[in-house]
Amino acid sequence: MITKYKLFAIWIAASTSLNFFWPGQLFAQSEVHPxxxxxxxxxxxxxxxxxxxxPSQTVKSLTVDEQKRFLQTRVPGxxxxxxxxxxxxxxxxxxVLIGTPSKKVLEIQLHGVYPKKxxxxxxxxxxxxxxxxxxxxxFSYQPDVNVWLFDAPAMPLPFSLxxxxxxxxxxxxxxxxxxxxxxxxxxxxxxxxxxxxLSDEKAKNIREFLALSFSQAMLKTPTIDQMKNTTIDGAExxxxxxxxxxxxxxxxxxxxxxxxxGFIIVSAYRTENEKTIVPAVDAMIKSFHTTxxxx
Numbered sequence: 503m504i505t506k507y508k509l510f511a512i513w514i515a516a517s518t519s520l521n522f523f524w525p526g527q528l529f530a531q532s533e534v535h536p537x538x539x540x541x542x543x544x545x546x547x548x549x550x551x552x553x554x555x556x557p558s559q560t561v562k563s564l565t566v567d568e569q570k571r572f573l574q575t576r577v578p579g580x581x582x583x584x585x586x587x588x589x590x591x592x593x594x595x596x597x598v599l600i601g602t603p604s605k606k607v608l609e610i611q612l613h614g615v616y617p618k619k620x621x622x623x624x625x626x627x628x629x630x631x632x633x634x635x636x637x638x639x640x641f642s643y644q645p646d647v648n649v650w651l652f653d654a655p656a657m658p659l660p661f662s663l664x665x666x667x668x669x670x671x672x673x674x675x676x677x678x679x680x681x682x683x684x685x686x687x688x689x690x691x692x693x694x695x696x697x698x699x700l701s702d703e704k705a706k707n708i709r710e711f712l713a714l715s716f717s718q719a720m721l722k723t724p725t726i727d728q729m730k731n732t733t734i735d736g737a738e739x740x741x742x743x744x745x746x747x748x749x750x751x752x753x754x755x756x757x758x759x760x761x762x763x764g765f766i767i768v769s770a771y772r773t774e775n776e777k778t779i780v781p782a783v784d785a786m787i788k789s790f791h792t793t794x795x796x797x
Contacts, residue, residue: 563645573627579616579695584609585637585652598626600633600641602652607637613676615695615764617711622704628696631657635693636676660693660763660794666782682782684775689783692716694764696794705759713740713757716766720744720753734758734767735790746770754783760792 564572577596582588586608589600602608615632616624624632630641630650638656643649659678665671669688670681682688694712697705710726717724721744729740739758746753756767767787771779 563648564643569643573630574625576623577626577629578619579614579622579624579629579632581612581614581632581636584611585633588612599647599649600630600652601649602637602639604639604653607639607652610637610675612636615676617708621707621711622697624695625698628698632695638673638675658793660792661691661765662791662793663786664789666786669782680783680786682775682779684778685771687770688779689767689769689786691790692766692768694766697759697762697764700759700762708764709738709740709757709759712764712766713742713755716755716757716768717742717744720747732756734765734787735760735792737792750774752776756787761794763792763794765792 583591585602593599612633613636616622630652634641634652634657637652639652639654640657641650641652644651656673656675659673665680666682668683672679672681677690677692679687680689680691697708700708713726713729714724717728721728724742726740728744729742732739732741734756735758737758737760739756741754741756743752743754745751750773752771752773754769756765758765767790769779769783
């Protein structure tokens with residue numbers, strides 16, 4: 503059952519930017535209702551009219567089959583702003599309500615991972631998984647309020663690997679950080695969206711988009727010609743190695759798609775730590791395995 507607190511948080515997420523819904527309207531669809539005012543007759547009708555139309559009259563919940571069809575519909579993959587403000591914008595643009603019971607999630611900054619829509623448009627399922635990944639939640643449909651809810655627990659990671667001895671692993675939502683004892687950073691694995699129905703050409707375009715989007719952090723005008731082809735977990739990958747922006751640092755990155763999952767692996771290190779970090783990173787990448795399967 504959706505509690506009053508959850509409904510209020512959902513409403514906040516949906517109306518932070520745009521005042522389209524009122525808490526009373528969302529409560530009206532749930533099994534939990536606020537206390538009814540002790541009024542009757544003409545006074546009740548007057549107040550009901552002032553409150554606007556009832557969601558039960560204007561919003562139809564999705565059946566299980568309709569939910570499945572909806573999740574396979576394509577949508578522009580743009581993400582911008584904090585979850586709370588994005589939810590309002592998303593409702594205005596797509597007419598779809600998303601929400602969360604977590605005040606922490608409301609304040610999380612979302613980041614776009616998909617290329618422009620001419621290259622790829624994710625399904626709603628893929629798009630929602632990207633939001634869930636970044637907010638460390640899972641998503642589910644709440645038919646009593648017609649809202650897609652983002653709430654704990656976090657989704658399982660779509661990969662496994664053998665962590666280097668004495669390194670620390672930290673799941674930070676969109677990426678997992680692997681930290682050695684000799685430096686504050688060592689290797690990060692970014693989860694860069696889910697993809698489906700990819701032709702070889704489209705997969706190549708997305709892989710190049712991912713590689714270029716990250717290499718811009720190090721190079722003014724990166725090109726694919728500066729990268730080498732390699733394989734990770736049997737998938738084609740683009741590899742780049744360059745000097746870092748700070749003195750005596752190096753940058754390495756790998757971009758690939760495996761089983762419909764986009765990944766960027768990055769490793770930055772000081773040259774004095776090369777003999778410690780590089781072999782450990784190479785061994786972890788060699789052990790990398792995508793656990794997600796194509797649907």
